[in-house]
């Protein structure tokens with residue numbers, strides 16, 4: 001069918017035509033947004049899930065909802081090699097300038113800007129495009145202890161937002177890449193805000209290991225955060241994610257075609273978009289049938305192998321690749337670390353650093369002690385398809 005009208009949206013953070021199966025999470029976020037504006041306590045939330053399940057899309061949706069409700073929103077993606085402070089400085093600066101237009105907030109905004117300047121000086125943060133034209137406020141957010149100083153800064157920002165009658169929603173994506181000191185400081189600051197009933201709301205998203213990372217950073221994190229699990233969709237929702245956009249464009253899809261898509265994608269959102277996209281382009285005359293869905297599998301798999309899977313695999317060193325291929329050869333995960341060590345003829349201890357590096361790169365995680373799993377669904381199948389010789393000698397990179 002006409003690719004110009006293809007409704008599907010495979011891609012990182014791309015808004016899907018139908019945000020299926022996430023209503024409970026969205027409703028709960030909606031309640032938190034409203035509660036924050038009434039200065040009622042709200043728990044910060046961390047969305048946890050594998051690659052491509054729709055975490056970023058949820059943060060985008062929450063941004064839209066929060067803005068509509070009167071919050072100002074700062075959205076940052078944790079980088080692998082910059083500090084949280086560096087990342088937040090320009091965002092908080094922008095936020096405070098937006099708040100400063102409200103007369104009732106001027107004094108609080110001014111204090112918060114001075115605290116921001118102190119914070120920047122204390123941590124020698126380069127201001128970049130920050131336009132700080134105020135003096136630092138000695139004694140505020142400048143002790144050099146990140147946990148204290150970030151908390152003081154957040155409180156000042158929260159008070160400025162309150163004085164302006166607005167909320168502040170902070171969204172942080174890829175939380176697993178925050179350095180442990182930054183994560184600890186973030187948790188302490190959110191805890192502080194929570195106690196003070198300031199109109200500040202936090203939603204983060206990251207890979208499943210974020211639960212353990214936040215617990216390691218601060219033991220009370222487990223009680224502070226809500227951890228909604230963002231997983232594959234329920235079958236009915238996955239079907240809806242495909243059928244609804246097709247129908248909206250005036251086309252139809254057969255039940256057998258839908259079953260085939262469910263079978264191949266295991267209801268993972270990214271894969272559903274990829275399959276939907278290919279089915280649409282292959283089908284003729286307004287109807288997607290089983291044959292189209294089967295053909296789509298070939299194209300979708302090829303696209304994933306050349307994009308989604310490949311970009312992740314290429315971030316690994318040759319030794320790290322050897323490790324993940326050994327995992328894949330053991331079948332579908334999770335895997336015992338000791339089994340991988342056996343397969344490689346090494347000990348778990350000697351492989352520890354390699355394993356830790358692959359975890360840091362966000363490729364694998366430990367679902368429970370001694371176990372390891374891929375953060376990308378069906379990655380084992382990708383590796384087997386592309387890097388492991390079959391008995392007949394085919395299919396090896």
Ligand SMILES: Nc1ncnc2c1ncn2[C@@H]1O[C@H](COP(=O)(O)OP(=O)(O)OP(=O)(O)O)[C@@H](O)[C@H]1O
Nearest residue numbers: 011012013016020051052053054055056057269270
């Ligand atoms: N609820 C949903 N229904 C249908 N499609 C969805 C849904 N959520 C996400 N998608 C689609 O899945 C793909 C991946 O979404 P997104 O980038 O938000 O995932 P992610 O969890 O942030 O992945 P990563 O960990 O790689 O950043 C996008 O193409 C998006 O359109």
Ligand SMILES: [Mg+2]
Nearest residue numbers: 013055056173
């Ligand atoms: Mg994402």
